[in-house]
Amino acid sequence: MSCAREGREPETKNKGEKHLPEFTRVASTKDIPEGTGKSIRIDGKDIALFNLEGSFYAIHDICPHMGGPLGEGPVEGEHVLCPWHGWMFNIKTGAFAVNPTDGVACFKVKVDGEDVYVEL
Ligand code: FES
Numbered sequence: 088m089s090c091a092r093e094g095r096e097p098e099t100k101n102k103g104e105k106h107l108p109e110f111t112r113v114a115s116t117k118d119i120p121e122g123t124g125k126s127i128r129i130d131g132k133d134i135a136l137f138n139l140e141g142s143f144y145a146i147h148d149i150c151p152h153m154g155g156p157l158g159e160g161p162v163e164g165e166h167v168l169c170p171w172h173g174w175m176f177n178i179k180t181g182a183f184a185v186n187p188t189d190g191v192a193c194f195k196v197k198v199d200g201e202d203v204y205v206e207l
Contacts, residue, residue, distance in 0.1 A: 110197060110204035117201060119143070124167060124178070126158030130207055134194065137162060137178045143198055145205045146181040147191035150174060157191070 111129060114136055119125050124137040126148045133148035135158030146167075148158050155171030166175045166184055175184035181193035195206040 108195075108206045110195075111207050112202050113145075113205045114203045115201050116143070116198060116203055119203075122162050124158045124160065124162060126156045129205075132207055134158070134205055134207075135167070136196075136203065136205070137167065139165065139178060143196045143203050144178045145194040145196050146176065146178065147193070149191070150176075151183075151189075151191060 113127050113129055113134060114125065116138070119136060119138040121138050121140060124135055127134045127136055134145050135148040135156070137144045137158075139162070146157065148156055150157055150169040150171065152169065152172060152174050155169040157167050157169055157176060160167045160170040162178065163175075165178055167178050168175050176182065176190055177184065177187070179193070181191040183190040197204045
């Protein structure tokens with residue numbers, strides 16, 4: 088699955104070093120029922136993984152307002168509300184609903200059987 092805001096991940100493990108993205112298994116499809124999300128920390132990155140009608144999407148988990156865990160927020164259509172103060176983000180793109188030119192990073196996702204992979 089492609090993502091319109093890829094490459095905007097704010098965390099880099101090794102600043103200044105070239106980092107080649109690769110897919111990492113982050114969850115089983117069974118871990119995330121349809122219409123829900125989950126916060127996952129893996130390889131030093133915070134990922135919010137969502138299941139929308141059987142398709143999986145990943146955005147940066149940390150809300151830019153005050154750091155709320157987006158993967159724990161309620162899902163409304165294609166959006167997630169930050170569980171702390173309600174800022175709303177598009178699950179497919181990471182775009183901030185009020186100002187789509189801003190938002191959080193998103194990551195490519197692929198599913199192989201029951202395994203969900205995110206490009207980190
Ligand atoms: S921390 Fe997300 S809206 Fe405040």
